[in-house]
Amino acid sequence: MTRVGTMLGLAAALALAAGGSVRAQTAAPEYAVKATFLYKFAPFVTWPLADLDGAASPLLVCVVGEDPFGAFLDQAVAGQKVDQHPITIRRMKAADRTSGCHILYLGGSPTQSVAQGLAALRGAHVLTVTDAANGGERGVVHFVVEANRVRFHVDDQAAAQNGLAISSKLLSLALSVRPRAPERR
Numbered sequence: 001m002t003r004v005g006t007m008l009g010l011a012a013a014l015a016l017a018a019g020g021s022v023r024a025q026t027a028a029p030e031y032a033v034k035a036t037f038l039y040k041f042a043p044f045v046t047w048p049l050a051d052l053d054g055a056a057s058p059l060l061v062c063v064v065g066e067d068p069f070g071a072f073l074d075q076a077v078a079g080q081k082v083d084q085h086p087i088t089i090r091r092m093k094a095a096d097r098t099s100g101c102h103i104l105y106l107g108g109s110p111t112q113s114v115a116q117g118l119a120a121l122r123g124a125h126v127l128t129v130t131d132a133a134n135g136g137e138r139g140v141v142h143f144v145v146e147a148n149r150v151r152f153h154v155d156d157q158a159a160a161q162n163g164l165a166i167s168s169k170l171l172s173l174a175l176s177v178r179p180r181a182p183e184r185r
Helices: 003-019 027-040 071-077 114-121 156-161 168-173
Strands: 059-065 085-092 103-108 127-131 141-146 149-155
Touching: 027 059, 027 071, 027 103, 027 141, 027 149, 059 071, 059 114, 071 085, 103 114, 114 127, 149 156
Parallel strands: 059 085, 059 103, 103 127, 127 141
Antiparallel strands: 141 149
């Protein structure tokens, strides 16, 4: 999928979530939209070069703890690529820095809370995604449902701490953005 196609896809998903026919009136549509967002974020994030080594290396989307997506996520990514990287899904009980995940949704569980998962990944090259439905802990991206619409906040400072750069296009679609701290010289 090209960047333009991906941007149009993300814009369409956001338009639907923001006021079109897909509403978060039940958990199923809400998590179908969130599942789509998870992989649609990827083209707007830049990881350090070594993290996506080789054109055919997979982009790994992980779900840690409770998995609210079920088959929605698998269906959303089936056959999808980001640039030339096929998207692979991995479900795990706990997050750790060696998992190889590029995007990681923290659902929380008795094994590892969302806060513990975020602490374990602090500074790792991972786009952490959290959900207001699971409490107040926030990753780089934090899903919320506002006026029956799936939206998100972005913490660009946390992205910088994780060695990630987020496109201004994605930042402009967020409900709010915590800006990066100015670089010291």
